[in-house]
Amino acid sequence: MPNRLLLRAANSQRLEAFATGNRLTRPLVHRYVAGYTVEEAWKAAEELKRDGIDVSLDLLGESVDDIKETEAAMQEYRAAMEDLGKVSPGATIAIKLSQLGVFINTEQCAQNLEELLRAGEHYDVGIEVDMEHSSAGRPTLEIFRQLLAQFPKARQAFQAYMRSTLADLMSFKDIKPRIRLVKGAFDEPASVAIQDADEVTQQYKYLSRWALENLPDPAFGTHDDQCIDYVKQVANELGLGREDFEFQMLYGIRRELQQELVNQGYRVRVYLPYGDRWYPYLMRRMAERPANLLLFLRSLVGG
Amino acid sequence: MPNRLLLRAANSQRLEAFATGNRLTRPLVHRYVAGYTVEEAWKAAEELKRDGIDVSLDLLGESVDDIKETEAAMQEYRAAMEDLGKVSPGATIAIKLSQLGVFINTEQCAQNLEELLRAGEHYDVGIEVDMEHSSAGRPTLEIFRQLLAQFPKARQAFQAYMRSTLADLMSFKDIKPRIRLVKGAFDEPASVAIQDADEVTQQYKYLSRWALENLPDPAFGTHDDQCIDYVKQVANELGLGREDFEFQMLYGIRRELQQELVNQGYRVRVYLPYGDRWYPYLMRRMAERPANLLLFLRSLVGG
Numbered sequence: 001m002p003n004r005l006l007l008r009a010a011n012s013q014r015l016e017a018f019a020t021g022n023r024l025t026r027p028l029v030h031r032y033v034a035g036y037t038v039e040e041a042w043k044a045a046e047e048l049k050r051d052g053i054d055v056s057l058d059l060l061g062e063s064v065d066d067i068k069e070t071e072a073a074m075q076e077y078r079a080a081m082e083d084l085g086k087v088s089p090g091a092t093i094a095i096k097l098s099q100l101g102v103f104i105n106t107e108q109c110a111q112n113l114e115e116l117l118r119a120g121e122h123y124d125v126g127i128e129v130d131m132e133h134s135s136a137g138r139p140t141l142e143i144f145r146q147l148l149a150q151f152p153k154a155r156q157a158f159q160a161y162m163r164s165t166l167a168d169l170m171s172f173k174d175i176k177p178r179i180r181l182v183k184g185a186f187d188e189p190a191s192v193a194i195q196d197a198d199e200v201t202q203q204y205k206y207l208s209r210w211a212l213e214n215l216p217d218p219a220f221g222t223h224d225d226q227c228i229d230y231v232k233q234v235a236n237e238l239g240l241g242r243e244d245f246e247f248q249m250l251y252g253i254r255r256e257l258q259q260e261l262v263n264q265g266y267r268v269r270v271y272l273p274y275g276d277r278w279y280p281y282l283m284r285r286m287a288e289r290p291a292n293l294l295l296f297l298r299s300l301v302g303g
Numbered sequence: 304m305p306n307r308l309l310l311r312a313a314n315s316q317r318l319e320a321f322a323t324g325n326r327l328t329r330p331l332v333h334r335y336v337a338g339y340t341v342e343e344a345w346k347a348a349e350e351l352k353r354d355g356i357d358v359s360l361d362l363l364g365e366s367v368d369d370i371k372e373t374e375a376a377m378q379e380y381r382a383a384m385e386d387l388g389k390v391s392p393g394a395t396i397a398i399k400l401s402q403l404g405v406f407i408n409t410e411q412c413a414q415n416l417e418e419l420l421r422a423g424e425h426y427d428v429g430i431e432v433d434m435e436h437s438s439a440g441r442p443t444l445e446i447f448r449q450l451l452a453q454f455p456k457a458r459q460a461f462q463a464y465m466r467s468t469l470a471d472l473m474s475f476k477d478i479k480p481r482i483r484l485v486k487g488a489f490d491e492p493a494s495v496a497i498q499d500a501d502e503v504t505q506q507y508k509y510l511s512r513w514a515l516e517n518l519p520d521p522a523f524g525t526h527d528d529q530c531i532d533y534v535k536q537v538a539n540e541l542g543l544g545r546e547d548f549e550f551q552m553l554y555g556i557r558r559e560l561q562q563e564l565v566n567q568g569y570r571v572r573v574y575l576p577y578g579d580r581w582y583p584y585l586m587r588r589m590a591e592r593p594a595n596l597l598l599f600l601r602s603l604v605g606g
Contacts, residue, residue, distance in 0.1 A: 163509050167470040190505045191512075199502045202493045206466045209494075 159184030462487030
């Protein structure tokens with residue numbers, strides 16, 4: 001399970017200011033982040049596409065405090081979508097509702113997402129709605145439910161560690177949604193999320209089978225061999241083709257496995273983060289794999 | 304979590320024949336089983352009622368192999384119900400669908416249950432449908448769903464360790480059912496049930512809160528102080544009275560706690576098993592608390 005201290009460090013503005021201002025962190029940042037600018041992201045997307053790997057573009061950025069600030073994020077999303085389909089046909093874009101104001105004004109947030117979904121149709125770019133901390137969970141699902149009838153191709157992320165996930169999935173009865181299943185990487189209490197790592201893996205497998213049996217074109221966001229093998233096995237058991245679902249992984253993590261899956265005929269999509277607000281994202285990756293932290297600390301102190 | 308070896312021993316016919324034929328086991332059997340005959344059960348029920356404790360009568364018996372054999376169980380259920388309300392007003396009777404043919408003929412099983420539900424109305428005895436092994440889970444819920452509109456007061460057990468439980472509960476949208484929440488005591492694979500004991504406790508607490516928030520008159524079948532305290536705390540938080548839900552415990556387990564809860568003003572119902580097919584029931588109790596096994600073995604060998 002993610003390391004809690006590091007998850008808390010991910011929210012420290014002081015640490016972020018220190019790390020962001022420190023040029024020595026660049027090599028490590030570039031290991032997990034496609035670039036500081038959209039141009040660098042395009043380059044990474046093109047390279048991946050040449051290897052048969054699709055991307056889901058992730059504009060790094062955090063929760064906004066004022067609904068007016070959502071306009072900057074909207075502007076960036078719109079601009080990115082305009083180019084994304086050209087740079088990497090088949091690409092999708094990941095949307096964080098915390099950047100669209102979900103914590104401030106749910107209605108305005110829904111309108112923002114609707115506008116991006118329309119832009120997605122216009123530019124032929126798929127939309128994937130991220131799932132963030134549980135405090136945004138309910139409104140995120142409400143907004144998704146509200147827009148799903150109109151935009152049935154939108155994909156919503158669901159976190160396996162949440163105790164409510166199966167019930168949430170089953171609440172979408174009439175329109176079976178396209179989903180991305182992830183384990184979940186936020187600091188959640190035992191009252192809402194499974195804490196034991198093995199149990200989260202088992203729950204992930206359980207929900208994978210459910211998704212393969214019940215939903216169209218599910219995406220499995222995982223780097224865990226056990227989960228990946230299980231998905232392959234169940235899909236095979238159910239007579240599904242290797243094109244009937246996809247694996248999603250994060251940029252810079254298990255690059256060889258990504259290629260191996262593509263070579264085996266599976267669809268792979270890489271979550272491609274870019275931007276200068278890389279610190280919280282990177283710290284969450286560290287929290288998942290504290291061994292990487294030493295590398296990070298070493299780069300910070302120039303060792 | 305239940306000890307798996309003992310759960311398997313619970314299904315051994317050879318061990319059952321050996322243990323049942325051995326009179327030395329009687330003292331231990333009587334610790335957990337109200338008696339071998341219904342008369343002994345009435346005596347136990349009356350004693351509990353005097354202490355302010357309700358009962359749920361459990362006719363010990365196992366899955367039938369032939370639909371015709373269900374008639375014997377039906378006969379026994381009917382006869383017990385006729386007297387139960389007189390002996391202990393407010394008593395309920397626990398029904399095992401495996402005894403009514405759920406594994407052989409679902410339709411016939413539903414008809415059997417419907418007849419018992421009618422008899423329950425006639426004799427003013429509440430019906431509690433037990434939840435057994437997951438292999439009976441789907442048909443049990445289908446039958447319950449089918450009969451719920453007609454018999455809204457029937458109570459269905461749900462097991463917290465099952466990964467599907469919240470979704471199952473939420474699938475009863477229109478009629479909010481009366482439930483008994485238990486942790487679950489069968490040998491289930493990780494593919495369907497949570498395995499880690501602490502996680503099962505957390506899941507139990509999560510579902511307890513959900514039940515208190517959403518369902519009428521829930522029953523909490525648990526001996527776990529942590530779960531009991533949590534239920535009390537959440538009920539208090541929600542402004543519920545001590546009469547708005549009940550605790551259920553097994554006969555012979557935590558007798559002092561049962562009385563303490565009654566003295567505090569909570570409703571307590573004791574699951575009261577009787578009959579000569581006590582062996583599998585007792586072995587499941589041993590599996591939950593292997594320390595008791597020594598007592599049992601000692602009584603078997605007369606030590």
